[in-house]
Amino acid sequence: xxxxxxxxxxxxxxxxxxxxxxxxxxxxxxxxxxxxxxxxxxxxxxxxxxxxxxxxxxxxxxxxxxxxxxxxxxxxxxxxxxxxxxxxxxxxxxxxxxxxxxxxxxxxxxxxxxxxxxxxxxxxxxxxxxxxxxxxxxxxxxxxxxxxxxxxxxxxxxxxxxxxxxxxxxxx
Numbered sequence: 001x002x003x004x005x006x007x008x009x010x011x012x013x014x015x016x017x018x019x020x021x022x023x024x025x026x027x028x029x030x031x032x033x034x035x036x037x038x039x040x041x042x043x044x045x046x047x048x049x050x051x052x053x054x055x056x057x058x059x060x061x062x063x064x065x066x067x068x069x070x071x072x073x074x075x076x077x078x079x080x081x082x083x084x085x086x087x088x089x090x091x092x093x094x095x096x097x098x099x100x101x102x103x104x105x106x107x108x109x110x111x112x113x114x115x116x117x118x119x120x121x122x123x124x125x126x127x128x129x130x131x132x133x134x135x136x137x138x139x140x141x142x143x144x145x146x147x148x149x150x151x152x153x154x155x156x157x158x159x160x161x162x163x164x165x166x167x168x169x170x171x172x
Contacts, residue, residue, distance in 0.1 A: 010027065012026050
């Protein structure tokens with residue numbers, strides 16, 4: 001299907017800003033079929049460096065512009081970065097649950113915590129631009145619950161003062 005796209009149909013557009021600047025590709029589209037008010041499109045993205053072509057299936061209005069489709073396809077990277085950030089910062093992928101309800105609670109709390117941290121960072125960054133002193137918004141160090149459990153029993157690290165130790169041995 002890529003070979004059926006005429007050479008003058010390719011348009012050079014940016015899919016948004018990335019870590020290394022604007023993500024510029026050649027884009028083209030082909031209508032697959034029409035439904036009542038919507039159409040299904042095949043959106044092609046050709047790399048400028050090596051010429052490899054990737055594609056997206058897009059459901060959009062019949063009169064949707066190529067620029068709006070490219071903008072929607074480019075927004076995918078922001079969602080991907082947000083989920084990676086949530087996995088690393090608040091443990092989105094660290095669930096050990098067996099029921100849907102527990103999984104739903106875990107996901108909701110993780111995403112809520114991530115939204116709070118993102119809002120706090122945005123406020124801190126806006127205050128930095130206004131010349132106010134920066135706030136420390138770093139996350140606390142993650143604690144290992146098993147290590148804390150073992151330390152309370154005197155098995156790992158220094159035994160706590162609340163745990164009485166036996167003479168010359170460890171308290172198990």
